[in-house]
């Protein structure tokens with residue numbers, strides 16, 4: 001399946017991370033996320049509160065995302081930073097997926113909420129079956145369920161046990177745009193090598209200027 005060329009040096013934060021420059025609907029969303037985080041500690045509680053709010057946001061996003069949020073690439077799926085909080089506790093990315101573009105198998109080490117703005121995101125899940133759940137080697141993964149998330153769909157996940165998956169768009173499907181909210185600044189994540197039974201933490205790049 002091969003890793004994408006995204007796993008390169010991280011681009012520094014840019015003006016796209018400035019809160020004041022965001023459309024009001026996104027500012028309201030992030031303000032609500034901050035309030036939820038003040039009230040709740042457990043990742044399952046945070047995604048329970050954030051997921052319906054994110055679902056409402058999906059319905060009103062048309063025209064809100066700007067060109068620098070919607071950069072695509074012929075080479076790989078694009079990760080466009082929308083906002084990263086100064087305390088590194090929250091980040092919001094807009095991702096653009098062309099046909100045939102996939103992530104590697106990975107987990108985020110964080111909770112997350114993902115909404116589909118346009119197209120259809122495919123998710124393939126993996127289940128860790130070895131008993132060394134905290135180790136980075138000796139990992140045995142088996143394939144799990146598959147989801148096809150159409151425009152307007154929202155999904156979420158929590159860590160521990162890790163949510164292991166790969167996401168993308170198969171060839172023959174259309175361009176897809178997704179919005180991703182994470183419980184940390186997602187500068188990198190854990191990538192799994194299924195043949196070697198290992199996982200490594202790798203930096204992931206930001207594509208927008």
Ligand SMILES: [Fe+2]
Pocket residue numbers: 103106108165167
């Ligand atoms: Fe992911």
